Amino acid sequence: xxxxxxxxxxxxxxxxxxxxxxxxxxxxxxxxxxxxxxxxxxxxxxxxxxxxxxxxxxxxxxxxxxxxxxxxxxxxxxxxxxxxxxxxxxxxxxxxxxxxxxxxxxxxxxxxxxxxxxxxxxxxxxxxxxxxxxxxxxxxxxxxxxxxxxxxxxxxxxxxxxxxxxxxxxxxxxxxxxxxxxxxxxxxxxxxxxxxxxxxxxxxxxxxxxxxxxxxxxxxxxxxxxxxxxxxxxxxxxxxxxxxxxxxxxxxxxxxxxxxxxxxxxxxxxxxxxxxxxxxxxxxxxxxxxxxxxxxxxxxxxxxxxxxxxxxxxxxxxxxxxxxxxxxxxxxxxxxxxxxxxxxxxxxxxxxxxxxxxxxxxxxxxxxxxxxxxxxxxxxxxxxxxxxxxxxxxxxxxxxxxxxxxxxxxxxxxxxxxxxxxxxxxxxxxxxxxxxxxxxxxxxxxxxxxxxxxxxxxxxxxxxxxxxxxxxxxxxxxxxx
Amino acid sequence: xxxxxxxxxxxxxxxxxxxxxxxxxxxxxxxxxxxxxxxxxxxxxxxxxxxxxxxxxxxxxxxxxxxxxxxxxxxxxxxxxxxxxxxxxxxxxxxxxxxxxxxxxxxxxxxxxxxxxxxxxxxxx
Numbered sequence: 001x002x003x004x005x006x007x008x009x010x011x012x013x014x015x016x017x018x019x020x021x022x023x024x025x026x027x028x029x030x031x032x033x034x035x036x037x038x039x040x041x042x043x044x045x046x047x048x049x050x051x052x053x054x055x056x057x058x059x060x061x062x063x064x065x066x067x068x069x070x071x072x073x074x075x076x077x078x079x080x081x082x083x084x085x086x087x088x089x090x091x092x093x094x095x096x097x098x099x100x101x102x103x104x105x106x107x108x109x110x111x112x113x114x115x116x117x118x119x120x121x122x123x124x125x126x127x128x129x130x131x132x133x134x135x136x137x138x139x140x141x142x143x144x145x146x147x148x149x150x151x152x153x154x155x156x157x158x159x160x161x162x163x164x165x166x167x168x169x170x171x172x173x174x175x176x177x178x179x180x181x182x183x184x185x186x187x188x189x190x191x192x193x194x195x196x197x198x199x200x201x202x203x204x205x206x207x208x209x210x211x212x213x214x215x216x217x218x219x220x221x222x223x224x225x226x227x228x229x230x231x232x233x234x235x236x237x238x239x240x241x242x243x244x245x246x247x248x249x250x251x252x253x254x255x256x257x258x259x260x261x262x263x264x265x266x267x268x269x270x271x272x273x274x275x276x277x278x279x280x281x282x283x284x285x286x287x288x289x290x291x292x293x294x295x296x297x298x299x300x301x302x303x304x305x306x307x308x309x310x311x312x313x314x315x316x317x318x319x320x321x322x323x324x325x326x327x328x329x330x331x332x333x334x335x336x337x338x339x340x341x342x343x344x345x346x347x348x349x350x351x352x353x354x355x356x357x358x359x360x361x362x363x364x365x366x367x368x369x370x371x372x373x374x375x376x377x378x379x380x381x382x383x384x385x386x387x388x389x390x391x392x393x394x395x396x397x398x399x400x401x402x403x404x405x406x407x408x409x410x411x412x413x414x415x416x417x418x419x420x421x422x423x424x425x426x427x428x429x430x431x432x433x434x435x436x437x438x439x440x441x442x443x444x445x446x447x448x449x450x451x452x453x454x455x456x457x458x459x460x461x462x463x464x465x466x467x468x469x470x471x472x473x474x475x476x477x478x479x480x481x
Numbered sequence: 482x483x484x485x486x487x488x489x490x491x492x493x494x495x496x497x498x499x500x501x502x503x504x505x506x507x508x509x510x511x512x513x514x515x516x517x518x519x520x521x522x523x524x525x526x527x528x529x530x531x532x533x534x535x536x537x538x539x540x541x542x543x544x545x546x547x548x549x550x551x552x553x554x555x556x557x558x559x560x561x562x563x564x565x566x567x568x569x570x571x572x573x574x575x576x577x578x579x580x581x582x583x584x585x586x587x588x589x590x591x592x593x594x595x596x597x598x599x600x601x602x603x604x605x606x
Contacts, residue, residue: 164546410544416515467543471520472569 003049004478007039015043037480056461058405064427064435066356068376068408068420069163069215071245071267073349078336079270079329088328093320097306104305107321108298110282110331117342118239118261119254120284125322126295130242133262133281134169134209136294136317140260140285141207141236142173143292143314150234153206157196157230159188161216161412163242166209175206182414186216186368188226202233211240212256213247213374215412215420216367217353227257236260236289244268245424246350246375249343260285269330280326295321348425349375352432356423359436363443367415376422379407380415390446390453392417397464398442400457404435482602483510485576490598491590493534493550496576503558503584508540508549511602513575517542519568524580529557531581533588538580540568549580554588557581 025031041049058065065072082088091103111123127133138156145153156170157178167177178196183189188210197205208230213219220226227237239253239261245268253261265271266279273279285293294317296307321327337345350373357366357377367378381392396406396419408420423432446453457463488496494512498505513519521541531537531551538549559582564570570578593601 413545468518468520471541471543 002478003039003041003046004037004480006045006049007041009040011040011042011045013041013043013046058400058403063403063405064423064431065405066407066421066423066435067405068217068378068411068422069242070273070408071242071264071375071422071424072273072405073245073267073270073424074426075270075272075329076333076336079332082332083325083328088325097304101305103324104298104307106324106328106331108300108305110327110334111298113331113334114263114282114284116339117248117252118241118244118263118284119252119258120261121287122290122293122297123282123284124293124295124297124317125280125282125324125327126317127262127281127283128318128323129279130240130262130264130267130281131165131169132317133264133283134165134238134240135172136281136283137238137260137262137285138169138173138175138207138209139294139314139317140283140289140292141238142175143312144236144289145206147292147312152204153234155201155204156206157193157208157235159210159214161186161214161414162209162211163215163240166240170209182214185370186218186414187214187220188222190222190225190229193226194229197229197233197235205230205233205235207236207238207259209238209240210258211243212253213243213376215243216378216415217243217246217373217376217420217422218368218370219246219374223256231257242267243375246346248346249339250346254286260289265326265330270333271326271329278323278326280323280330282322282327345425346375349423352423352425352427353377353421355429356421356432356436360421360439363440364419367418375424376420378412378415379419379421381417381419384443384446385417388446388450390450392419394450394453394456395419395439395442395446397456398445398453399438401459402438404438482514483576484595484599484602486595488576488595489552489592490595490601491550491552491592492601495550495552497552497592498579500582503582504553504555504586505579505582506552507579508571508575509598510575513571516540516547517544519571522564522568522571522580524560524562524565525557527557527560531555531557531583533590540571551583552590552592553583553586555583555586558584 060072060074087102091100107125114123115121127136154175155178156175157180158166158170159180159182161182170177180192181189212223230237236259237257239258241261241263244263248268260283262281262283264281266273271280291311292314293310294314296309298305299308334342353373353375357373364379365383367380381395385391392409396409399406410418411420412418455464488498490496490509494509496507496509519540519542523539525531525537533552533554534550536548537551539546540549561579564578
């Protein structure tokens, strides 16, 4: 039942304090003529409404959440403690900098840490999410080419295994996309890349967007050659930080030849993810791109921290300094782990993924099976579908009955019937063993009773949803009487 | 799975019907089956130029968005706008649910006959 349906005329509660400043009456042309449709409810009923909704949802605090490429690691409580400190919550972005030195220090120290992890020189914290970071990074690359008078560089190369947001961000940034097919190992086809860059099109190439390790959980062994080819034709190389959790503290995008990166603090650095947001997608770059960064960056002047506008800044990507409290949480995480802990987190993320892959290989086919994967791996259920009629979707729904959030489905697009599993480092061996047992059980069930899986889930608040109907005829608004 | 013999096919799973002054283009029965239930279709407009082996439309299923490639270079002379509101028509009958008609054709890809296409699909499986 929606909160609007529970609303009753005249009910309410005193959540908002009485107004303690003079009421300002806006001019009639700017004021609302009809009252807002706000639900009218007692506080206890609001509490119950949201508690019931929370009970119907599944978060990483409820159970295993191996959603590939999303890095659903546990978010430590201590992050919330620091981010709730009134010294951080009771500040205003426009108050004098003298009174904000601690907050500036958070930005500066986080930037230093992220530079050390990625091999970049400067970071902006304005972008509020991963795709927002991609868009920012591409605008940086665009600004760089324009400043060099390279107005013809309008094409971005994106491999077919990339996240869908990559080509979308490129188009948003006014570029056109060259989609390149992966080779049979699921990595960048170096020869095809060379053909494009060394051919006629080379002088039109603005850059390449790449995730490494890629969406199949494989570290591209040719990465140095790839970045060299792009630089050779005058392009820039963008690192999509979606999969940084596999390599942080171990290998650096900057050393691989990348010119700029975005990181998802809400993935890799344990701040809440998705609907629990807000997120943060800070963008880092090497020195030659730093003068184009958006917003303000911190600098030390006469023993104090100040904000400085980069000389050829591309403008503002978001107001002020992005989602600042998310940065506080990420810095807490980095400080709690330290340099060794950061590397150990990645090592354990890779170990957990390999443990699950090795155990599941007996039953499930692994896509691009290279014995060792990075932080995630992709199962290809095409054979199971052919033999039993049970699809990746059916197995995913079956997992819900066991309190496990499904892996990412039908992605990457290069694998049919894909289930992409990313356990992350924060799961115990017992949790992994249980998930492996459940997945093996569902595999056997596909042969013995496929119908049971077609109808799954059976124990959730709602059973199989009509996804096609919802997509074809979406109801997006509550219709008030 | 149906492989209509009065049509020609491409490796990217479009069908083409040569109607003299123009060609009609759609996606094969195999393609609609592989894509699953379609929920959204993006089509070009009348008068748009389409280029051989380049994207002219895309279709979205609950799984993914897929590009549709033009088998010819020419000008769009008619668009099946009915598909915009009812993408399920493609799933119901891929051969009746044509996407566009193209005339002023200046270039065309190598097409396969139904028999060749059926063998090609069998090999892809």
